[in-house]
Amino acid sequence: xxxxxxxxxxxxxxxxxxxxxxxxxxxxxxxxxxxxxxxxxxxxxxxxxxxxxxxxxxxxxxxxxxxxxxxxxxxxxxxxxxxxxxxxxxxxxxxxxxxxxxxxxxxxxxxxxxxx
Amino acid sequence: xxxxxxxxxxxxxxxxxxxxxxxxxxxxxxxxxxxxxxxxxxxxxxxxxxxxxxxxxxxxxxxxxxxxxxxxxxxxxxxxxxxxxxxxxxxxxxxxxxxxxxxxxxxxxxxxx
Numbered sequence: 001x002x003x004x005x006x007x008x009x010x011x012x013x014x015x016x017x018x019x020x021x022x023x024x025x026x027x028x029x030x031x032x033x034x035x036x037x038x039x040x041x042x043x044x045x046x047x048x049x050x051x052x053x054x055x056x057x058x059x060x061x062x063x064x065x066x067x068x069x070x071x072x073x074x075x076x077x078x079x080x081x082x083x084x085x086x087x088x089x090x091x092x093x094x095x096x097x098x099x100x101x102x103x104x105x106x107x108x109x110x111x112x113x114x115x116x
Numbered sequence: 117x118x119x120x121x122x123x124x125x126x127x128x129x130x131x132x133x134x135x136x137x138x139x140x141x142x143x144x145x146x147x148x149x150x151x152x153x154x155x156x157x158x159x160x161x162x163x164x165x166x167x168x169x170x171x172x173x174x175x176x177x178x179x180x181x182x183x184x185x186x187x188x189x190x191x192x193x194x195x196x197x198x199x200x201x202x203x204x205x206x207x208x209x210x211x212x213x214x215x216x217x218x219x220x221x222x223x224x225x226x227x228x229x
Contacts, residue, residue, distance in 0.1 A: 004159070033217075042219060042220070042221040042222060043160070043205060043219040043222070044219075045216060045217070045218075045219075048216060056216060091159050091160070093159070104150065104162035104165065105162070105217060106161075106162070107152075107159030107160045107161065108159050109157070109158055109159050110157075110158075110159050
């Protein structure tokens with residue numbers, strides 16, 4: 001298996017531009033997570049989906065952030081408009097969740113976003 | 117409010133010696149704990165986990181200890197190897213949290229040859 005795939009790996013954009021990050025989870029996994037890592041806040045969960053349905057988006061910073069999962073093999077995280085404080089590494093992770101068993105999450109390589 | 121804390125941001129240890137990483141949590145509803153390892157420019161990878169019904173779980177050179185009364189867990193790496201140099205994250209979850217993991221801030225480990 002190729003693991004969790006994220007694109008692009010690096011993104012440099014100017015303030016005010018729209019940014020779209022993409023994620024392909026591991027085939028067969030039914031949960032997908034978007035995280036953001038910064039020096040100040042560490043690794044924080046933004047949103048997660050179960051069976052393509054958003055379950056908890058309480059970590060999404062503000063309305064400029066949105067996430068979709070149109071099918072089991074694809075998800076996007078969009079920032080519009082982007083701001084310099086959005087600069088961070090964004091990780092996507094997936095897992096197979098079978099309540100009440102907690103299974104490990106498999107992380108993608110991340111997208112390093114720089115907003116100038 | 118940090119529910120999972122790793123109070124040591126960094127740790128330096130000699131090759132062959134033991135590395136001990138600590139993690140504290142505040143939410144008594146957490147009942148499953150994981151350690152992840154992260155190399156630069158890569159995503160975190162799962163290392164080892166422990167359920168609250170146990171107090172120890174061992175996998176090769178890695179052992180995780182859980183002290184529920186103290187809300188404390190630790191990761192022991194014995195013997196430490198240069199390839200273990202990475203950032204280690206502690207994470208916690210619980211039935212009430214579903215599959216949601218809460219991560220600590222990470223501890224950077226440097227193993228010197």
